[in-house]
Amino acid sequence: MSVPRFWRELDTRYNLIGSYCKITKTYHYPRRSFNPEAGRESIGSMEDYQFKGTGEIVSSTVVHQAQTGYEMFGPYCIAIIKLDEGPQITTQIVDCDPEIVRPGMKVKSVFRKLGEDSESGILHYGTKFILNEVSNLEEPEENIPDIEV
Amino acid sequence: MREVSIIGIGITKFGELWDKSLRQLGLETGLAAISDAGITSKDIDALYIGNMAAGSTLQQEHVSALMADYCGLASQNIPATRVEAASASGGLAVRQAYMAIAGGFIDIAVVGGAEKMTDVSDSESSYTVSMGSDEQWESKAGATFASLHAMMTQSHMAEYGTTREELSAVSEKNHFHASMNPMAQFPFAISAEAVSNSGMVSSPLRMLDCAPNSDGAAAIVLCATEKAKKYKKKSIKIIGSGQASDTLSLHHRKHLNQMPAIRMAAKRAFKSCGKKASDLDLIEIHDNFTISEIIALEEIGIFKRGKAAQSILKGETKLGGKIPINTSGGLKARGHAPGATGIAQVVEIVQQLRGEAGDRQVKNAKIGMVENHGGTAATAVVHILEGE
Numbered sequence: 001m002s003v004p005r006f007w008r009e010l011d012t013r014y015n016l017i018g019s020y021c022k023i024t025k026t027y028h029y030p031r032r033s034f035n036p037e038a039g040r041e042s043i044g045s046m047e048d049y050q051f052k053g054t055g056e057i058v059s060s061t062v063v064h065q066a067q068t069g070y071e072m073f074g075p076y077c078i079a080i081i082k083l084d085e086g087p088q089i090t091t092q093i094v095d096c097d098p099e100i101v102r103p104g105m106k107v108k109s110v111f112r113k114l115g116e117d118s119e120s121g122i123l124h125y126g127t128k129f130i131l132n133e134v135s136n137l138e139e140p141e142e143n144i145p146d147i148e149v
Numbered sequence: 150m151r152e153v154s155i156i157g158i159g160i161t162k163f164g165e166l167w168d169k170s171l172r173q174l175g176l177e178t179g180l181a182a183i184s185d186a187g188i189t190s191k192d193i194d195a196l197y198i199g200n201m202a203a204g205s206t207l208q209q210e211h212v213s214a215l216m217a218d219y220c221g222l223a224s225q226n227i228p229a230t231r232v233e234a235a236s237a238s239g240g241l242a243v244r245q246a247y248m249a250i251a252g253g254f255i256d257i258a259v260v261g262g263a264e265k266m267t268d269v270s271d272s273e274s275s276y277t278v279s280m281g282s283d284e285q286w287e288s289k290a291g292a293t294f295a296s297l298h299a300m301m302t303q304s305h306m307a308e309y310g311t312t313r314e315e316l317s318a319v320s321e322k323n324h325f326h327a328s329m330n331p332m333a334q335f336p337f338a339i340s341a342e343a344v345s346n347s348g349m350v351s352s353p354l355r356m357l358d359c360a361p362n363s364d365g366a367a368a369i370v371l372c373a374t375e376k377a378k379k380y381k382k383k384s385i386k387i388i389g390s391g392q393a394s395d396t397l398s399l400h401h402r403k404h405l406n407q408m409p410a411i412r413m414a415a416k417r418a419f420k421s422c423g424k425k426a427s428d429l430d431l432i433e434i435h436d437n438f439t440i441s442e443i444i445a446l447e448e449i450g451i452f453k454r455g456k457a458a459q460s461i462l463k464g465e466t467k468l469g470g471k472i473p474i475n476t477s478g479g480l481k482a483r484g485h486a487p488g489a490t491g492i493a494q495v496v497e498i499v500q501q502l503r504g505e506a507g508d509r510q511v512k513n514a515k516i517g518m519v520e521n522h523g524g525t526a527a528t529a530v531v532h533i534l535e536g537e
Contacts, residue, residue, distance in 0.1 A: 001289065009285070030286060059307075059405050061299035062352040063291070068276045070291045078296045078351075080400045088400040092291045103307065114289070126290075 003122055013126035016109060018087065020049040027051070027085040053109030053127070055083040060093065060101045069115040077101045081129060092128045106132040150251045154377040154384035155534070157186025157370030158496045163484025164334040165267045166364040171200075171207060172219040174366035175263040179220045182259060182368035187380045190222055194255035196229040197246045199239035199262035200488035201523075205277045206269050216261060235281030236437060238262065239367070239491025240521030240530035246371050247390050247532075256373045262489035263366035274362040278487070281524035283398040295359055297399045297525050298438040299351040304405035305440060306353070309455030313353065317344035318462040319439040320357050320481055326468060327478025329509035334363050334484030358439040360479075365486035367493040385499045388516075389424060389533030391417030399525045408441075408526035411448040415520065418531040424516065426450040429472060429533075431501055431511045432518040433494035436479040445520055446474065449531075468509055476501060476509045491521035491530065502536030 009030065011017045018029035022045040023038045029051060035042035060079035063070070070076065070092075077098035082088050093101050094112065107129040114124040159181025161174055169177075175198075183190070200212045209215065217229035232242040239262035246258035266274045279287070279294040287297065305311045321341040327333035344357040377384040393413035396402055402409070419425055426449055436442035446457040451472060460466065466474035477483040477497035480490060498517035500506045515536055522529040 059300040059304045061296045061303060061354075062349075063293055063296045063299075064349045064351060065275070065293065065295065067279070067288060067291050067293045067296075068272055069289075073291070076291065078290070078292045078300075080300055080405065090287045090290050090292050090297075090398065090400045103303075124289075 001117070001124070006122070006124060014111065016051040016053055016127055018049055018051055019046040021046055027083070027087055029083065029087040029089055051083050051085055055081045055107055055129075057093070057101060057103050057105045057107060058082050058088060059103060062098045079129070081107055093131065094128050095130045101131065108132055151253055152374035153247050153250045153387045154372055154374040155369050155387065155495065155499050156372045156377050156381040156384045157182040157184070157188070158368070158499050159185060160332055160367040160493055160496045161365055162332045162334070163363045163365035163486055163493070167267065169364065171203060171209070171212070171263050171265045172215060174265070174364065175216045175261055176220050178263070178366040178368040179216070179259060179261050182261075182370050186370040186372070188257065188370060190225065192257050193222065193227060193259050195246070195249060195258045196220070196222060196227055197242040197258055197260045198229065198231045198488070199242035199260070199491060200231055200264060201233055201235055201238045201281070202264060202266070202277045202487060205280065206265055206274065216263070234528040235523030236278075236435065236485070236487045236490060237521050237523030237528040237530050238488040239493070240519065240532070241392065241491070241528065243369070243371075243492060243495060243532060244390055244392055244530055247387055250371055250373050256376055258371045259368060260371060260492060261366065261368035262486075262492040264486035264488040265364050266362035266486060267364050278362060281527075287398055287400070293351060295354055295438065296351040298440055299354045300399065301405050301444065301525070302353055302438075302440040305443065308406055309458070311443065311458045313345055314341065315443070315458035315462045316353070316358055316439040317341035319436065319442050320344045322461065322467050323436060323475050323479040323481045326476050326509055327482030329507065330478050330483060333478040333482055334361060335478070335482045354438060354440070360437045360481045360485040363484035363486045365484055365489045365493065367489045367496050369492060369495055369499070383503060383537055385502050385537075386535045387532055388535045389418040389422035389531075391415060391419075391421065391531045393417065393529050395527050397524065397527045406444065408444050408448050408522070408529070410526045410529035411445050411520060411522060411531070414529040414531040415449040418518070418533050422533055424533060428516055429518050430514045430516050431473045431476060431498070432520060433477060433497050434474055434479065434520050435490070435522045436475060436481050437485060439481075442474065442479070445522075449518070449520065468511065473511050476506065476511060491519070494519045494521055495532065495534070498534050502534060
């Protein structure tokens with residue numbers, strides 16, 4: 001992905017910044033300047049909102065033929081989760097056996113590397129999710145460098 | 150509004166056609182369709198091209214002008230338009246031509262669809278297909294196109310008890326139909342057991358639940374019905390047309406096991422001709438994955454929600470059954486060349502309604518439907534065709 005295309009969404013990706021609509025009192029992710037349910041009135045009434053990063057699994061699958069850029073993860077779990085504030089997102093569930101993930105399980109967000117453009121290209125970081133129950137087991141092996149957001 | 154008829158059809162074999170270019174495929178089917186219609190290039194008022202991915206797979210955009218040129222229509226400066234809506238590109242191109250003729254702007258249009266998916270590696274063509282979903286918030290999060298359909302399947306299984314055996318019955322039936330279609334990419338039968346034991350792609354979807362990424366092309370000639378007799382004794386009328394859209398991302402939908410765009414497109418198509426689901430004799434369904442055929446049949450109203458899978462297992466959608474579905478072999482076995490698929494589906498229904506479908510002919514077929522969708526059904530196009 002091109003640098004500006006990734007850069008524009010940095011806080012959305014790193015910090016789960018979405019939008020809160022003051023008219024319908026609903027939450028949206030990713031960020032929108034317009035709430036489809038409220039229409040034109042919502043313009044100017046959408047506030048940035050940082051999601052708590054907690055939610056639950058709605059549906060999941062174990063991906064055996066990986067998406068481009070995800071080949072290193074081997075069979076991995078992709079899920080649609082419902083954030084506690086309401087919106088649903090598609091995300092990878094990490095740090096657990098992908099086969100144990102089931103609808104209804106509680107999850108929370110973690111900051112992880114998503115991929116890289118090439119050996120010399122930019123690294124992509126963003127949010128993935130882990131299961132609440134197994135989240136205390138061990139630190140992930142991957143060494144995540146500190147970076148300025 | 151004027152009535153519109155299909156007076157000519159053409160199709161190539163679908164598959165890995167390494168010796169053929171996009172322009173060759175387009176020319177072949179275009180010529181076949183106009184020969185079948187008995188028209189000459191001078192009779193054509195406009196060209197519509199369904200193509201999803203030439204930019205990604207061939208680094209070639211502007212496919213409309215390319216096709217007009219290589220089909221010999223550049224010298225008459227014909228209006229040529231490319232239509233893109235992921236895998237619904239073909240069906241949507243048909244609808245654009247239909248509206249132009251029905252609205253009285255033109256009398257005769259050629260609608261062609263062509264796609265080259267095997268000039269690039271499997272991983273590149275798979276990524277290209279997933280561009281029909283949300284690249285930023287689905288694909289880049291690690292979701293493959295198959296994984297999104299896998300989650301629909303999980304959700305359908307959890308709510309309605311849909312089983313592995315029922316999913317496998319969809320592929321088995323479509324391969325059985327393809328064994329009678331010489332243009333199919335996989336013209337042979339496979340057993341339900343083979344489907345159930347094929348390699349896992351994204352649980353619970355296995356390799357033989359998934360349509361291939363194919364090369365192929367198809368074309369049809371549309372003509373104002375009032376002028377159709379001049380060219381063709383027996384033409385097939387487009388009596389209904391409907392189109393709908395939905396959220397681009399699957400995760401923004403209320404129900405993961407429904408495809409509301411198909412429901413709305415079908416409803417609009419039925420409304421436009423005063424027909425209902427029970428009037429249909431056969432349907433071509435966009436079975437890019439086995440689950441899609443099951444959900445689409447529920448959305449169109451052929452079966453009640455949660456009941457389609459059992460009916461498919463019982464053989465009700467097989468040739469000779471209550472309502473044959475995908476007599477061409479469907480996307481799974483005829484092949485899936487995104488921009489061409491929606492037009493190949495029309496070609497199959499026209500052959501059936503003309504009574505020219507050979508061994509796979511549906512007896513007394515009078516009214517057929519074509520359902521074509523893009524992405525995870527963020528666009529759906531439905532046409533209803535009637536024979537004379």
